[in-house]
Amino acid sequence: MDHLSKHFSRRRFLQTTAGVTGAMAMGGFASASRVMAQSPMAGPTGTFNFMTWSDHFYQEQLDAITAAIDITPSISELAGNAEGFIRLGEVGGQLDMISGDALWVPRYFEDGLIDAWDINELEVSKGLYSLAREFDIWTTPAGYLGYPFGWSPVQIYYDPAHVSPAPDSWEVLLDPKYAGRVMVENQPEEVPAYMGKLAGVADPYNMTTEELAQAKELMIRLKPNVLRLAQQNTDVVNALTNGEVWLATGNLGYDERVREAGGPEIKVFTPKEGTIGWMDAEMIVTGGANSALVRPWLEMAQTPEHIAENFLRYGRPLFNEAAYKVLVNNGHQERADRFLYNKPETVQTMTLKGPGTSTQAAIEAFNEVFGA
Numbered sequence: 001m002d003h004l005s006k007h008f009s010r011r012r013f014l015q016t017t018a019g020v021t022g023a024m025a026m027g028g029f030a031s032a033s034r035v036m037a038q039s040p041m042a043g044p045t046g047t048f049n050f051m052t053w054s055d056h057f058y059q060e061q062l063d064a065i066t067a068a069i070d071i072t073p074s075i076s077e078l079a080g081n082a083e084g085f086i087r088l089g090e091v092g093g094q095l096d097m098i099s100g101d102a103l104w105v106p107r108y109f110e111d112g113l114i115d116a117w118d119i120n121e122l123e124v125s126k127g128l129y130s131l132a133r134e135f136d137i138w139t140t141p142a143g144y145l146g147y148p149f150g151w152s153p154v155q156i157y158y159d160p161a162h163v164s165p166a167p168d169s170w171e172v173l174l175d176p177k178y179a180g181r182v183m184v185e186n187q188p189e190e191v192p193a194y195m196g197k198l199a200g201v202a203d204p205y206n207m208t209t210e211e212l213a214q215a216k217e218l219m220i221r222l223k224p225n226v227l228r229l230a231q232q233n234t235d236v237v238n239a240l241t242n243g244e245v246w247l248a249t250g251n252l253g254y255d256e257r258v259r260e261a262g263g264p265e266i267k268v269f270t271p272k273e274g275t276i277g278w279m280d281a282e283m284i285v286t287g288g289a290n291s292a293l294v295r296p297w298l299e300m301a302q303t304p305e306h307i308a309e310n311f312l313r314y315g316r317p318l319f320n321e322a323a324y325k326v327l328v329n330n331g332h333q334e335r336a337d338r339f340l341y342n343k344p345e346t347v348q349t350m351t352l353k354g355p356g357t358s359t360q361a362a363i364e365a366f367n368e369v370f371g372a
Contacts, residue, residue, distance in 0.1 A: 045070035048096040048290035048297070051078050051087065052282070054232040055314040056099055056149060057301070065300045071293050073097075079231050080187035081353060082363060088113050088285065096288035101278040103354020105138055105145045114283040115291075116143035122295060124302045127322030129344045137352075138281065146281025147298055151347050152251035152316040153277040154194070157258075157268050162246040170198035170271045173247055174221045182222070183239050183248040186229035188370075190276065190353065192362035194249065195219050197273045204276070205356030212358055216365040223369055233314075240266055252339045253315015277350025279319075308332075317341040 050073040057075065066072045076095075078084050081104040088098055089111065100108060108114040119125045119133065125147070132148035139145075158167060163178070173182050184191055195218035196204030201211045227245050230236045237254055239245045241263030248254070255266040284294050300306075307323035312332065317340050327336045340346055 043069065043296055044292050046290060046293055047072045047074050048288070048293040049074050049076065049094060050097045051076045051084055051095055052097075052099040053078050053280075054234050055310070055316075056282075058310060058313055061301065061306050061309070064306075065297060069296060069300060071297045071300075073297065077231060079185065080189055082187075082189045082355075082359065085113075085355075093285060093287035093289050095285045096290045097294050098283050098285060099149070099280055100146065100283055101280045101354070102352035103137060105281055105283060106140075107355050108283060109140065109145050113286055114145065115286050116140050116145055117284060119144045119147050122147075122299050122302070124299050127302075127304055127320050129319050129321045131344050132319035135279075146283040147302065148319040149280050149282055150316050150318040151277070151279035151344065152253075153270060153346075153350055154190075154249055154251065154275050155254075155268050155270050157240060157248050157250050157254050157266050159240070159243070159246040159264050160267050161264060166267070166269075168269055168272050170194060170273055173225060173249075174198075174218065176224070178247055179224050180227050181244075181246040182225040183227055183230050183236050183245040184222075185233065185236065185249070186231055188363040188366035189355075189359055191219060191222075191366055191370075192216070192358075193276055193353075195222065197271065197275060200273065203356070204351070205354055205359060205362075207356075207358040207362065212361055212365060215362070216369060219366065219369040226370075229370065237261065240264075251316040256335065256339075257313075257315050274351065276353060277347060278353045279347045311336065311339075311341065315339060317344070319344060 048071070052075060054077060062072065078099060081101050084098055084100060085104060085108065088095055088108070109116060125133065128148060133144070156167070156170070156172065158172070160166065162181070163172070192212070192215045193204035195215040196207055196211060198218055199211065199214040201207055201215070207215065227239070230239070233250060236248045236250050237257045240248055240254065240258045241261040243264065255268050258264070258266045282298065284291055288294070302320065304320060304322035304326045307318050307320040308326040311318055311323065311327065324336055324341050327333060327341070336342065
């Protein structure tokens with residue numbers, strides 16, 4: 001897979017990551033203070049650079065941690081895994097922590113972009129499901145490759161007031177009667193995989209030339225139906241809530257988020273052709289200028305109370321078992337169980353996101369179709 005990093009030109013990277021906002025879109029990062037040790041007891045304080053998805057944090061959590069230990073992340077939005085991988089390869093230690101999915105995590109390590117470390121050195125890690133501390137794909141002799149965060153299969157959500165009959169296939173996203181009423185996230189490496197599933201491809205990240213051609217033809221049919229490509233899952237939830245779109249791909253829990261936002265009743269299904277799944281982790285960047293701040297920040301950010309609140313806000317399950325107990329104790333067991341929070345072993349049944357032999361070609365095909 002060395003070709004992925006070698007042949008991603010700056011132009012191609014910009015095409016892939018079109019729409020990245022803020023400092024990242026301008027080719028830089030917000031200023032981060034150097035680590036400053038106030039005293040041996042107080043520990044380091046300051047700001048570190050963190051590239052992640054919008055559902056990995058909430059503002060009150062960040063404010064509470066800043067008030068408690070004076071460590072603040074400067075956050076850049078992450079849309080897709082290929083985007084993060086290429087960006088980190090370009091800027092290196094200007095980032096201190098980055099989120100990544102499943103098989104992308106060992107790829108970061110293979111390319112010397114992240115550190116392996118003992119996550120058990122964090123007291124808060126005792127609250128993780130034991131399964132999450134033992135994934136083979138994240139285990140190396142040098143240590144674990146990331147701090148486990150959340151997981152979900154990708155599902156299709158629809159508004160039954162406008163979508164009928166009740167669908168059961170990826171095919172519904174291509175139906176001409178839903179022109180301009182579909183939303184998918186701006187993840188050029190994933191949309192071809194969805195179309196590969198529709199085409200009956202066994203391994204959508206390692207497609208043959210013929211299989212990729214099939215996926216591209218399906219993307220051509222999909223394009224007129226896509227209102228716009230979403231940068232974050234919050235964009236998808238908002239569009240379903242206000243009725244802009246009637247169909248969207250998404251993680252577990254979108255139906256609850258739309259309902260709580262005052263939107264219509266949303267239905268959900270897992271396509272009969274099968275789907276893609278993800279499980280993500282927070283990775284410590286090799287040579288990060290402010291990496292000494294990452295571990296103490298994680299110790300505070302991953303507490304059961306913060307993770308329980310994150311679940312209630314964003315819906316998909318997380319790997320923090322102690323947070324599940326908080327949810328149960330506070331009357332949210334039905335909701336947690338409905339979204340499989342207590343079934344982390346489900347990740348072992350999914351086709352996990354990751355780079356493959358057709359990843360670069362899939363991204364190029366996506367860009368050719370969507371003009372990203």
